[in-house]
Amino acid sequence: MRLFESIVDANHKAVAGDASAGLHPDEFADAFPIIALTCIDPRLNAFFPNILGVPADQFIWLRNAGNIITGPLSSTMRSLALACAVKGGKEIAVIGHTDCQVARTTAMELLSRFQSLGVDRSRLPENLNEFFGVFASERQNVMKACDFVRQSPLIGPNIPVHGLLADIETGKLDWIVNGYEKLVQAQAPSQPQQQTAAGALTPLSGFGSLKDFEMGEMKFPAAKIGEWVSAKVEGLKMAGEEEIQKAQPVVESAEAAAKQAADYAKQQWGQASQGVPPKIPRPPPIRPARLVRKR
Ligand SMILES: [Zn+2]
Secondary structure, eight states: OOHHHHHHHHHHHHHTTOTTOOOOGGGGGGGOSEEEEEOOOGGGTTTTTGGGTOOGGGEEEEEOTTSOOOSTTSHHHHHHHHHHHTTOOOEEEEEEETTOHHHHOOHHHHHHHHHHTTOOGGGSOSOHHHHHTOOSOHHHHHHHHHHHHHHOTTSOTTSOEEEEEEOTTTOOEEEEEOHHHHHHHHHSSOOTTOOOTTOTTHHHHHHHTTTTOOGGGOOOSSHHHHHHHHHHHHHHHHSOHHHHHHOSSOOOSHHHHHHHHHHHHHHHHSOTTOOOOSSOOOOOOOOGGGGOOOO
């Protein structure tokens, strides 16, 4: 079993009452750290990373209202990309939860809540559902988020993207998307976009796929990285096709640029993507039932 399969397996055993159930993180050292996107619901505060059974120092936790991703280049998406490129995240999990208030709140209710907060209708976008990414089904919301992450040009093709749903009452985790299986499916068909020495135009087409995305908007934590990427991008814009063929090294895509930025960070500070400590302490067994809180 791979990491998240073991996580779900141990979680199910623990929920079923097996007091000895727990993950053995030392068996999965190569798969850490992991990245999770969850909802802001405070009831989840005590859940993570406990119900996953992973060590806290190998758990990169992103949260937003409803664990929503609005697009392949959205703000949350950029944080996920940097969690991989700068913090060395190896696998991504979008983890929704049952009884999510974002799913329970209708557009009309949302309007009246804003109204009571002094935010007038005229100041809000016309389509509230679309703007906030409000959803009706927690499962579909997680599936949609996983699709966005997998399609994002900012995420490497070898990063598994999982979708899970946590039961807010019991802490039980249910599979929605098994990222390992999707990874295999994605790799199965022929890959015409693979980089080759002859594919000299790939750099331009790679950036073309980003459409409205402005690389200059990406705020890397260190100015040096931003300058470095900007210089690379500027070089690509300026260069004609022949120039690009000669350019060394070529920035094939935003993904490659992010990877090179991470390598650069690693060289500069020697901390990014350093992998895991040699010995991971084994966390106590998962006991989700103890974490249940009354609303
Ligand atoms: Zn929620």
